[in-house]
Amino acid sequence: MSLTAIISLVAIVLVAVASAVIGSVVHRTRLTSDFLVASRSVPSRLNAGAISGEYLSAASFLGIAGLILVQGVDALWYAVGYTAGYLFLLLLVAAPLRRSGAYTVPDFTDARLASPPLRRVCTAVVILICWLYLLPQIQGAGLTLGIITGLPDWIGSAAAGVIVVATVALGGMRSVTFVQAFQYWFKLTALTVPVIIGLAVWFGDSHTFARDEPPEFREPTTVSVETPVTLEAPRSVDVTVRGTVDGQPVDGPVSWTAGSAHRVATGTELSFAAGEPVPVTSGAPTDDESWLRPFTGSEQHQLLATYSLILATFLGTMGLPHVLGRFYTNSDGRAARRSAVVVLAMLGSFYVLVTLMGVLSRVYTPQLLVTGRTDAAVLLLPTAILGSGLVGSLVAGLVAAGAWAAFLSTASGLLVSLASVVSTDVLPGKGGLARRFPVATVLAGLPPTVVALVPTGLNFAEAVVLVFAVAASTFCPLLVLGIWWRGLTDVGAIAGVVVGGVTSAGAVTAAISGLQAYLPVATGGWVEVLLYRPAIVSVPLAFLTMVAVSGITRTRRPADAGQVLLRLHAPERLGLMRDRLDDRG
Template sequence: MSTPSIIALAAIGLVGLASVIIGSLGVRVARSTSDFLVASRTVGAVPNAAAISGEYLSAAAFLGIAGLVLREGATALWYPIAFCAGYLALLLLVAAPLRRSGAYTIPDFAEARLHSPRLRRICTALVLLIGWLYLLPQLQGAGLSLTTLTSLPSWVGIAGAGVLVVLSVVAGGMRSITFVQAFQYWLKLTALTIPALVALVLFASHGRDLDRPTAPEFTAATTVSVETPAKLEVAAPTPLTARGTVDGVAVDGPLTWQPGVHVVDRGTELSFAAGTGIPVPAGSPTTDREWLEPRSDSASLLEIYSILIAGIAGTMGLPHVLVRFYTIPDGRAARRTTVVVLAMIGGVFVLVTLLGLLSRAFTPQLLVDGNSDGAVLLVPTAALGQGWAGWLLGGLVSAGAAAAFLSTSSGLVVSLAGVLFTDVLRGRLRDFRLAAVLSAIVPIALALGVTRLDLGLTVPLVFAVSAATFCPLLVLGVWWRGLTPAGATWGILVGGVLSAIGVGFALAGAVPDGAFGVLLLRPAAVAVPLAFLTMVVVSKLTRKSVPLDADRTLLQLHAPERLGLSRDRVERESETSA
């Protein structure tokens, strides 16, 4: 194993060890069910903001957004905008009322608001589906990081990340991982800031220019092994040497690609001479100048609108994000936490975007082999060259990547374990630990068995499912007295089915071209409005089933804490008087 691989592996191992040690601090104070599920609702605004930022900035954010910027350019900037704006919507619409609900989980909130066991079961199933779908790219990101940085196979990273996450959650639950995720956020911020500044200085000092009417070029003779079937596009005649299957024909020698799209089978090796224009994934900007300009065709605009809807509405329904708001002392702290989170994640998204831009100059060859998600990992050594400076900076980025997939995965597992514990096992504290193990088994098996998926593709799909199901339930449940159990149930089912169709096509890799294909991959533009409409229409038709205590529940959700009307405050006073 080479020196860079050893350094990267050591950095990842140190992050895992530090996470376990820090998590063990929470074990000493995690004794009750409330400690494990919501840290006894005693986490302050700033520590909780750091923990939320740590788990929200997942492998998809750390690796995937830079890869999207590398491929799509200015158009990809809508992704971080949508993910940040989601917290603004969360702040304005549901953060404080959700905390005042006194619930432990989304199914808790649904039953407390609408008194429907059937709706609670549907919400439980959806939490598990969304959590497992979100865990899949996190674990695959762990495998990608290990494969990109070392010679180890991806399954080692997937299995290792899964074991570390389960251990940290089993040790101390929510109280334990709060410390861990806060530490991991600051590590990720450091791991992005230093490489970004170093690469930016080198980029400026070399006088490089990304505003060119031509494709990026290979700076040296390069051989690329295509790991997954790819459609590559060139804007000018491109000479190369290929060994494998290209455009359905077996080749082993030189050829010239004419302008257009070319299909390359998995396992094909492509060799390019220095100065040759770099092919790009089909549909991506073929020249640097096009890459710097946002696309404005109808299909692109439809995709942008859907991305914005999914990011803004989907954040409100992510189980591992919402469970954090149950750990806060009161509604005012919930709002303050959300404001701090906006600043924290906004700063990280700026750094990730900058690294994506710089990767166009330092690692454009990633456009060919399908590993654009690894741009952040490879920029340090590409900018500084093979030497101790590049290796150490690469090790720092490796540590940040490890923190990214560990922090989000642990947050997801603890939220899934909470739902399994309260809704399925309904047992003692030891059953929470069993629930944590069960929560991780399914996504680990999927990550090991499914071909690695593009992080920029899978995560927005998870946001779309969340946006089309839990967002309407939370917004209408918090703000509209007329919501009924039937309306909520049918709305969730309509939104869930429409968004799940897109997930199925994406996992099968059978998405057609054109506007219909865009809607399959980005279903939020259709699924979210229809889910809201269904909830409203069905609730109007079943208005007689509005819960009798709807007014009292809404008063608890919106009244300031100092009035003593929040659900958990009332329950504590009832227990005391009894």
């Protein structure tokens, strides 16, 4: 095992141990409110750190930099959308949601519409969203361990799953809050150090992107293609191939002409000399100048995909159960708003660093454009810049540990939300909720851990956007209309959640499983685009369904709807806010 692998492995173990120690030091979990909402006593700044820690996931730490490496400025919408989502949450949801006194999303719907069927539907949606979101987190842990040690990815995925389940089961929300706040600052540090070093080296190299040239290999490079990929050669390139290209076995040097595209099979090794132009995956910008301009790739319907991406990320945040659960921990609505404002600043700082990592990766790790494993850009960048000596290995270890902090913090928040719903709405109500919570954690965390052992092949940021589409199509309409429109009925809410959920989740299933290949549509057509970006259809459809069905069933409007809305919007000093679940469980 190399020096880099040893140091990175030690760093990962240390950050896991530090997280466990912090969680155990503040472990005073005895009551129901301790497990679910940390007794609603988390200060605004600490809560903002915890929110940022759990929100900045594998998609943010690894995925966005990888997308920027490939797509250039088009990928900036991911960072913008993830951050802007908190602005919409701040304006529309944060304070009223806290004033509802709820512990979970299903509990809020019960407070607003008092409908057991709606509560059951929302419970199912929470489980679906959390499981879909947990998959890329656990797989990201496996990828990180595999990249730095060469071990199979499933070992890291299994280890991460066990650590997260144990942490949440023992401590609940109270312990996880302090751990996630620590992990945010650790992640920020893990990106700041390599960015400062990388920019210093880059400016010394005098590299510019204002050129009509593709990136070049800085040294002789051999890459192994791990997933089937179609490569486009922007210029003539000489490559030594050992494997299968365009369906034919090749063992020796070949020349790819400018503008040609070649299908490279899994397991194929490609060797390039220093100074050779880097082939890029099909549809991506081929030269640095076009990489800096929007919509310059060859993929079809890019504008449609971008609009749908914006809608999913802007509105999906307010539908994520683990994000909403954080605002239940504030003492009141004003504290919830303050937390959201601080989060905006924290997220902005983080995404600036991630963007710079993607830019530096274009220069120092261009071989990832060939392999298609662009999620590894952040992990490989330190040694690509500094070499594999002691300094480069130390920085690489810091980044690897930061990546694991990202996975653990987000997975912990998701599992808290998932276990909260399972313990209150799925398991029998015997023995007290505080006793059911650890059991619910194990039951909720086991399925996604097992499924995560099988790779999906999706970029982490792409996978998370699919989850955002489901959240934006279900809980976003439910919360916005439930908080701001007294005309919402339980039947309308159920219809909207089901329609939005089936539409978006069906598209997600087709995209992840590869079923779109069997649909009677042309490759790259607008139907295929909407399978990966369903929000532009599913979100308006969910809103319209809720409004239309609520209008038809207006006789089912709760008699106390006006009183409930008054409690959601009235200032705290009037004393109308109350909790819905006492400490007896």
